[in-house]
Structures are given as structure tokens and as C-alpha cells.
Amino acid sequence: MPSLDRRSFLLAGLASAFGAGSARAAFPERPIQLFVPFAPAGGTDIAARRLGETLARQLGQSVVIDNRPGANGIVAGQAVVKAQGDGHTLLVATAASFAAAPALGQKLPYDVAHDFVPVGMLGLFPLVLNASPALPVASLAEFVAYARQRPGQLNFASAGIGGTNHLVFEMIMQAAGIRLAHVPYRGAGLAAADLMSGQVHVMIDSLAASLGNIQGGKLKALAVTTDARQPQLPDLPTLREQGVDLVYPGWASIVAPAGIAPDTLRILSSAINAAMADAELVARYRELVIEPVAWSPQETSTFMARDRAILTELVAKTGIKLTE
Incomplete structure (x- = not known):
């Protein structure tokens, strides 16, 4: 799909997801909190902040970045999994925390496949x-x-x-x-x-x-x-x-706590994918050497599940252990 047509398509989808003014008021009702499992100033953090700025303009609510580094993403994951699944609390999920950790048998206080719902991609990291x-x-x-x-x-x-x-x-x-x-x-x-x-x-x-x-x-x-x-x-x-x-490629996605309403998920997904077509975001991502990706929740979920399966098979073949 040509870039201009794709941008128009994504923006049209965003408008459709919002619907009329009364429907739009249902979500978001307050600022959105996006948890990042890294300290400020790294590439993933900067990408999350740039995405948050773009989403804030589209959704009419601020997006607050909450940095919670530690324990290979577990600190941030625990904060989000306990939140209401109303779309106002989101998490940056990474290959390390949502694919490698379960593949390696790391004990996690949640199930990455069932306690979270993929919303869209933050980007691919070459x-x-x-x-x-x-x-x-x-x-x-x-x-x-x-x-x-x-x-x-x-x-x-x-x-x-x-x-x-x-x-x-x-x-x-x-x-x-x-x-x-x-x-x-x-x-x-x-x-x-x-x-x-x-x-x-x-x-x-x-x-x-x-x-x-x-x-x-x-x-x-x-x-x-x-x-x-x-x-x-x-x-x-x-x-x-x-x-x-x-x-x-390396990757990071955006996930929400399980139980998010389909309409809320659709609004967030459309907003993220429209952001991936935003010229300013694309330019900033290029500076950061990140590839913007506009995928649906299902495409994101399939990609994440496939990566877990690939790494699980690799660990089984090689016998890699975290304690080796």
C-alpha cells in the first residue's frame, strides 16, 4: 500500500474507532500511563516518549511515561498486570521479557500469554x-x-x-x-x-x-x-x-492488562498505527535506528507468540540455562 494511502487508511480507521463525540468521550477518560521497563534516555524509552507524544495529540489525553527498570521487566510488568484492564495503563513489552524469559524458564509472577493483551508494536530494532x-x-x-x-x-x-x-x-x-x-x-x-x-x-x-x-x-x-x-x-x-x-530483529510492543474491552482495544490500536504513519515520529525513529510497524492486535499477538515458540525451541535444542 503506498505510504500516503496507508496513512489515510490508518487515520480513517482512527476516526472510525473514535466515532461520534459522545462515543469518543468514553475512552480515554483520563491520562494514559505507559510503563517502560528501562531507565530514562535509552532507545526504547525515547521511542516510548515519542509515541506517547503522538498518541496524546490523537487521543486528547496526556500519555505519562513511568520508568520502572529492574528484574528483566518484571518490576514494570507487575505494576501493569495489577491494573484495571480499562486501557489507561499500558506496558512496553520486549523480546527479553515476553519471549526469552518464559522460553528460558524464568519464574515470572504472571503469564505473559494470558495476563496481557497485545495492542500494537512500539517498533522493530535492527x-x-x-x-x-x-x-x-x-x-x-x-x-x-x-x-x-x-x-x-x-x-x-x-x-x-x-x-x-x-x-x-x-x-x-x-x-x-x-x-x-x-x-x-x-x-x-x-x-x-x-x-x-x-x-x-x-x-x-x-x-x-x-x-x-x-x-x-x-x-x-x-x-x-x-x-x-x-x-x-x-x-x-x-x-x-x-x-x-x-x-x-529485536522488538518491543505495547500490551494492556487482560480484560480490556474490544472497543477500547480498537481505539488504542488505531491510534498507535496512525502514529506509525506520522512523519515526525517516522523521522525520529529513523534517527534512533528503529523501524515503525503498524500491526493489528492479532498480528502483534501472533508475532509475539511465534517468537516465544522460536526461543523455546532454541533453548530445548541448546540446553541454555540462566544459571550456566
């Missing part, structure tokens, strides 16, 4: 496979060949056991038929620093965090994990283009 500048490879094919010739001699860094960059690299190893040792760190920044210095060989990281170092020659980017090349690095091929059959 990931990139980076190599140390000291590694004598210039492409993904060269890296795979190099690793196959040196089984057990190379390693990959991550921000910790069970994190997205750990699990995605495990997928790459399965798809490419290679095996590297895992070196978990306490955070992506520490891992990236050792990657640049040559202490470790490769790492999956967010494109947003890596872009400056890639452009500055401090990292060698071998592939993006998305289904298409990214505009920030148009000459960098995807994994699939280079023969590794894997597409896995």
Missing part, C-alpha cells in the same frame, strides 16, 4: 553481527569459513546469558553450522569494548548502539539480522542475502 577489527575476515562468508576451520577456537560476546544477543548468535551458529565459545558480560557496553580491543571475536548488538563505531572503523559489520538492508548502512547485506537463513 541487530547487526559485528566482528573485531583484528579478526581477518571482511564478510559473513569469510567469517563462517574461518570459524569452520577453527572449531572451538573462536568466541562470541554477549550482554549476559539468555539475552537477545546471546540467543540470536546461538541461532546463527545453528543456521551456519559453526560453534564458538560464549563469553557473557554484565552489559552490552562492556562486551562491545572488548570486541573493539580484540579480546573477543564477534558479537550481535543493536545497530543503534553499533552504528557510530562501525562508521568509525572500530567494528567490522558483517550482516544485519533484519529481512531487508537498513538505510543507515545500505551496503551491508542481511544474513539471508549471504546464505544464513535467519531473520530476527
Whole structure:
């Protein structure tokens, strides 16, 4: 669908969801609270704030960002799951908290599949496979060949056991038929620093965090994990283009407590999807290296469930444990 037509379609859907003035008054009745499971100023937080600003204009109510970092999203999740399912309390759900955590068997005080209702997407977060500048490879094919010739001699860094960059690299190893040792760190920044210095060989990281170092020659980017090349690095091929059959972007969605009324869900979904067509939001997302996505609640739910299934299967195959 052409972008202009799609924007018109989304805005028309939003107007239809609101209906007449009397129907619109039913929701929202007060400010909407959007819980973010991260501290302020990170990419996800900034995206949530930008989305909140756009939603506030559309819904006629302010959107208050409530940062509740801690326990891999559990702190924020607990605050939202106890709230009324009236649409006035929402949560940013991430791949780590709503897919990886249950796949890894982490004990959660709620059921991510039944205690929350997906509303729409916050966005997709492109990931990139980076190599140390000291590694004598210039492409993904060269890296795979190099690793196959040196089984057990190379390693990959991550921000910790069970994190997205750990699990995605495990997928790459399965798809490419290679095996590297895992070196978990306490955070992506520490891992990236050792990657640049040559202490470790490769790492999956967010494109947003890596872009400056890639452009500055401090990292060698071998592939993006998305289904298409990214505009920030148009000459960098995807994994699939280079023969590794894997597409896995990072992601974050918007969920509500279970029990939300269908009409309220429709209003929120239409507003989020109209925001994804807003020129200012799209421009800001591009600066943040985030891809805006306009999906229905059902599409969002299907995507999230599929990701949980993929990671659950991966954990079963690899035997990854949070305590390893």
C-alpha cells in the first residue's frame, strides 16, 4: 500500500474507532500511563516518549511515561498486570521479557500469554553481527569459513546469558553450522569494548548502539539480522542475502492488562498505527535506528507468540540455562 494511502487508511480507521463525540468521550477518560521497563534516555524509552507524544495529540489525553527498570521487566510488568484492564495503563513489552524469559524458564509472577493483551508494536530494532577489527575476515562468508576451520577456537560476546544477543548468535551458529565459545558480560557496553580491543571475536548488538563505531572503523559489520538492508548502512547485506537463513530483529510492543474491552482495544490500536504513519515520529525513529510497524492486535499477538515458540525451541535444542 503506498505510504500516503496507508496513512489515510490508518487515520480513517482512527476516526472510525473514535466515532461520534459522545462515543469518543468514553475512552480515554483520563491520562494514559505507559510503563517502560528501562531507565530514562535509552532507545526504547525515547521511542516510548515519542509515541506517547503522538498518541496524546490523537487521543486528547496526556500519555505519562513511568520508568520502572529492574528484574528483566518484571518490576514494570507487575505494576501493569495489577491494573484495571480499562486501557489507561499500558506496558512496553520486549523480546527479553515476553519471549526469552518464559522460553528460558524464568519464574515470572504472571503469564505473559494470558495476563496481557497485545495492542500494537512500539517498533522493530535492527541487530547487526559485528566482528573485531583484528579478526581477518571482511564478510559473513569469510567469517563462517574461518570459524569452520577453527572449531572451538573462536568466541562470541554477549550482554549476559539468555539475552537477545546471546540467543540470536546461538541461532546463527545453528543456521551456519559453526560453534564458538560464549563469553557473557554484565552489559552490552562492556562486551562491545572488548570486541573493539580484540579480546573477543564477534558479537550481535543493536545497530543503534553499533552504528557510530562501525562508521568509525572500530567494528567490522558483517550482516544485519533484519529481512531487508537498513538505510543507515545500505551496503551491508542481511544474513539471508549471504546464505544464513535467519531473520530476527529485536522488538518491543505495547500490551494492556487482560480484560480490556474490544472497543477500547480498537481505539488504542488505531491510534498507535496512525502514529506509525506520522512523519515526525517516522523521522525520529529513523534517527534512533528503529523501524515503525503498524500491526493489528492479532498480528502483534501472533508475532509475539511465534517468537516465544522460536526461543523455546532454541533453548530445548541448546540446553541454555540462566544459571550456566
